[in-house]
Amino acid sequence: MKEYVYDSVYLRSKDFEEGNVLFETWDPNARYAWDAGVAIGRYLQGLKAGQLIGRHCPECDRVLIPPRMFCETCFRPTDRWVELEDTGAIITFSRCYVTWDMIRITDPQIPAVIEIDGASPGMGIMHMLSEVDPDEVQIGMRVQAVWKPAAERIGAITDIAYFKPL
Amino acid sequence: MIREVAIVGVGWSGFRPITPDLSYKELMYEAAVQAYEEAGIDPRRDVDSFVTVAEDYNEGTSIFDEYVPDQLGALHRPVQTISGEGIHGLAAAVMQILTGQFDVVVVEGHSKASNILTLPYILAFAFDPVFNRPLAVHPYYVAGMEMLRYQVESGTSHYECACVAAKNRNNALLNPLAGYGAAISAADVMASEPVAEPLTRLECAGHSDGCITLVLAAGETARALTDTPVWVRGIGWANDTPWLESRPWGEARYAQAAAEMVYRTAGIKSPRAEIDFAEIDDTFAYKELQHLEALNLCPPGAAGEWTAAGGTEIGGEFPVNPSGGALGQGHLLDATGLARVLEVVLQLRGQAGQRQIETAEVGLAFGWRGVPTTGGAAVILSN
Numbered sequence: 085m086k087e088y089v090y091d092s093v094y095l096r097s098k099d100f101e102e103g104n105v106l107f108e109t110w111d112p113n114a115r116y117a118w119d120a121g122v123a124i125g126r127y128l129q130g131l132k133a134g135q136l137i138g139r140h141c142p143e144c145d146r147v148l149i150p151p152r153m154f155c156e157t158c159f160r161p162t163d164r165w166v167e168l169e170d171t172g173a174i175i176t177f178s179r180c181y182v183t184w185d186m187i188r189i190t191d192p193q194i195p196a197v198i199e200i201d202g203a204s205p206g207m208g209i210m211h212m213l214s215e216v217d218p219d220e221v222q223i224g225m226r227v228q229a230v231w232k233p234a235a236e237r238i239g240a241i242t243d244i245a246y247f248k249p250l
Numbered sequence: 251m252i253r254e255v256a257i258v259g260v261g262w263s264g265f266r267p268i269t270p271d272l273s274y275k276e277l278m279y280e281a282a283v284q285a286y287e288e289a290g291i292d293p294r295r296d297v298d299s300f301v302t303v304a305e306d307y308n309e310g311t312s313i314f315d316e317y318v319p320d321q322l323g324a325l326h327r328p329v330q331t332i333s334g335e336g337i338h339g340l341a342a343a344v345m346q347i348l349t350g351q352f353d354v355v356v357v358e359g360h361s362k363a364s365n366i367l368t369l370p371y372i373l374a375f376a377f378d379p380v381f382n383r384p385l386a387v388h389p390y391y392v393a394g395m396e397m398l399r400y401q402v403e404s405g406t407s408h409y410e411c412a413c414v415a416a417k418n419r420n421n422a423l424l425n426p427l428a429g430y431g432a433a434i435s436a437a438d439v440m441a442s443e444p445v446a447e448p449l450t451r452l453e454c455a456g457h458s459d460g461c462i463t464l465v466l467a468a469g470e471t472a473r474a475l476t477d478t479p480v481w482v483r484g485i486g487w488a489n490d491t492p493w494l495e496s497r498p499w500g501e502a503r504y505a506q507a508a509a510e511m512v513y514r515t516a517g518i519k520s521p522r523a524e525i526d527f528a529e530i531d532d533t534f535a536y537k538e539l540q541h542l543e544a545l546n547l548c549p550p551g552a553a554g555e556w557t558a559a560g561g562t563e564i565g566g567e568f569p570v571n572p573s574g575g576a577l578g579q580g581h582l583l584d585a586t587g588l589a590r591v592l593e594v595v596l597q598l599r600g601q602a603g604q605r606q607i608e609t610a611e612v613g614l615a616f617g618w619r620g621v622p623t624t625g626g627a628a629v630i631l632s633n
Contacts, residue, residue: 108380113371116310119362121273154279156320159294 123151126165128239134231136168138203146204169201170229171250175208179218192218198227198247211241215248226250251515254469255347256479257631259289260595264460265579266429268364274309278360279321281461286323289465289475291354293323297465298352300324302331303339303359303584307372310365322358322463335617336462336588337627341485343466353468359585360461369457377622382494390454390534392621394446396499397536401448403500403551406539408448410554412439414535415453417563418571422578424564424605429458429580436558439535453535458580462588464595480595483612483630484516490624497624502537504624505544505616512614512628513546521546521614525630527568527597527607529590531618532575541616542570545628564605572597572605587617591629598633 099105120128123139127150130137139151143158147166154161177196182188194213199206213221215230227247237243261284263277272280286293302318311317315331318324332342336359343355366372373389400406416436422428434452442452472479488507491497509521518524528547532538539553547568548556556562562570573579573593582589594613596602602610612632619625 108384110375110379110383112375113368114307114310114375115367117365117367118310119270119273119365121271121276123276124273152320153276154321156323156325157294159292159323 121153123153127151131241131243132237132239134234134237134243136170136200136209136229138166138168138200138207140164140166147202147207149200149203149207149209166202168203170231170244172198172200172208172227174221174223174225174227175199175206176223177213177221179221194218194221196221196227196247211244212246213248214246220249251348251482251484253348253350254472255344255482256467256469256472257464257482257591257595258467258472258476258479259285259287259291259465260592261285261288261463262427262461262592264361264429265427265458265582265589266460267456267458267580269362269459274360274362274365275317275321277362277459277461278318278358278463281360281463282322282356282358285356285463285465289467291465291475293356297323297327297354297356299328299343299346299355300330301339301343301346301355301357302329303334303336303357303588304331305333305584307375308366308583309362318358322356324356334584335619335625335627336585337485337591337615337617337629338487340464340588340591340629341487341627343464344482344485347466347468353471355466357464357466357588358461359582359588361457361582361585362459363457363581363583364459373621378492378494382622388446389621390449391446392494393454393534394449397449397534398447399499400501400536400540404539404543404554405551406536406554408440409436410558411453411536411539412436412450413554413558414532414538415439415577417557418532418538418575418577419452421564421572421605422574424603425574425578426603428574428578430456430578431574449534449536455533455576455581458582460580460582460585460589462582462585462592464588464591478599478633480598481632483632484512484514484518485627485629486511486513486515487625487627492622492624494622501550502540502544502618502624502626504626505541505618505628506546508616508626508628509545512630516630518630522548522568525612525614526610527572528570528614528616529573529575529593530570530614530616531586531590531626532571532577533581533586533618533620535577537618538570538575541618545614545616564607569607572602572607581620587615587627590615590617591631594631598631
């Protein structure tokens with residue numbers, strides 16, 4: 085039995101560049117909007133106003149952030165908005181030395197989940213840390229939102245520039 | 251089928267061309283709560299498994315199945331998302347019950363078509379990247395080509411195709427759920443702008459946002475939950491070749507094959523005599539006729555004449571798409587077939603209001619995945 089079916093050679097990048105190997109490329113034109121609806125809409129309005137907002141579940145008595153119109157644990161409609169502090173404690177974090185387009189960096193990006201004061205335990209929002217020595221960051225560290233100036237806020241999660249240690 | 255399966259609850263949200271008031275999660279929650287209340291169940295306790303139908307490219311989020319549990323009450327429970335037509339999802343749920351391992355299974359499908367800003371390009375992305383996509387034509391050209399071939403092979407006139415659009419848009423006026431009701435005539439349909447000849451604008455379904463949720467239960471559980479179970483008598487699905495270059499353009503063989511399976515599983519020998527009405531894919535007007543023939547509900551080439559004579563109207567001998575179909579309700583992307591199923595359920599329960607069919611005892615729903623596909627799925631339900 086023959087070891088291979090096709091005659092084979094190693095392909096090199098110049099074989100592609102010079103058109104010796106034929107292939108097709110295609111860039112998808114995929115653009116979307118996301119209707120914010122009731123809960124996210126109100127949340128984004130709050131961000132624009134410099135205010136974090138949650139929702140309360142009457143069944144389990146939790147305050148949920150980001151807010152939602154139903155509690156995923158109890159499957160009950162939530163019943164009221166709750167204004168929350170813009171401070172909290174780090175639940176978990178990571179120092180990232182590779183950007184999302186795969187460039188190695190020496191000063192790490194530090195995403196963190198921040199348990200928000202006034203929300204229920206374990207209820208946090210995902211954001212970035214700055215104005216902090218990366219080596220000093222630890223679970224439980226107290227942090228506060230640094231908001232963009234009001235004129236620059238558009239109703240987006242990036243209306244908070246980052247969180248910094250309290 | 252080796253085990254009895256019934257639909258014991260239905261819920262819906264929509265169907266409207268835009269729904270800026272609700273996020274997709276809120277849309278799903280609304281439909282889910284309604285279905286669970288009808289069935290008298292608590293999803294956190296009583297549902298054994300959840301099946302949702304969603305396509306990442308329609309959602310704008312990859313690995314979309316990750317985002318479905320919360321709003322269905324499916325946290326920490328068996329959840330499966332499949333990409334397919336809505337009735338493929340129903341088939342998956344039925345099969346789960348047939349295993350004997352699940353007694354109550356939920357099926358969900360939804361559309362946020364209004365949120366896809368480049369919808370024709372997303373459709374075009376379903377085409378073969380080497381042979382078809384580089385030609386850069388609006389994807390509805392496939393429907394135009396198919397319609398032409400169907401007309402020539404079956405001897406169906408453009409007027410007869412246009413009658414489908416007029417009938418379904420008028421039926422939709424009787425359906426509070428439908429977003430595209432209109433008092434239009436076949437002449438209006440034929441006079442509308444050409445899209446991909448011979449197809450005109452009013453022969454193409456517009457899009458809607460919406461959600462449908464169904465609760466399925468095994469025999470004894472279904473009887474305990476409701477006095478009006480709608481029984482799943484048979485289910486079938488099939489695909490043809492994806493080749494645009496060599497598919498059978500004139501006839502819907504995928505629908506013929508799905509029909510063979512659904513009639514076999516339902517034990518139906520003479521479909522036209524044993525079924526009272528049907529909800530059949532009408533994404534494009536001619537598709538309703540082509541599908542009627544493929545499903546053996548009339549002789550080959552006879553659907554157009556039958557429709558033009560009023561035989562498939564609500565008061566006719568065999569009503570087709572009393573809901574208004576996709577032409578009247580709006581195309582709901584992956585959920586379109588579940589909208590067909592929803593109407594069959596409402597008719598079988600006698601809950602279809604002004605569009606109620608008098609002798610609705612056995613109904614058929616058929617869904618097609620749209621251009622450029624040759625995928626279809628069918629279900630037969632009875633009260």
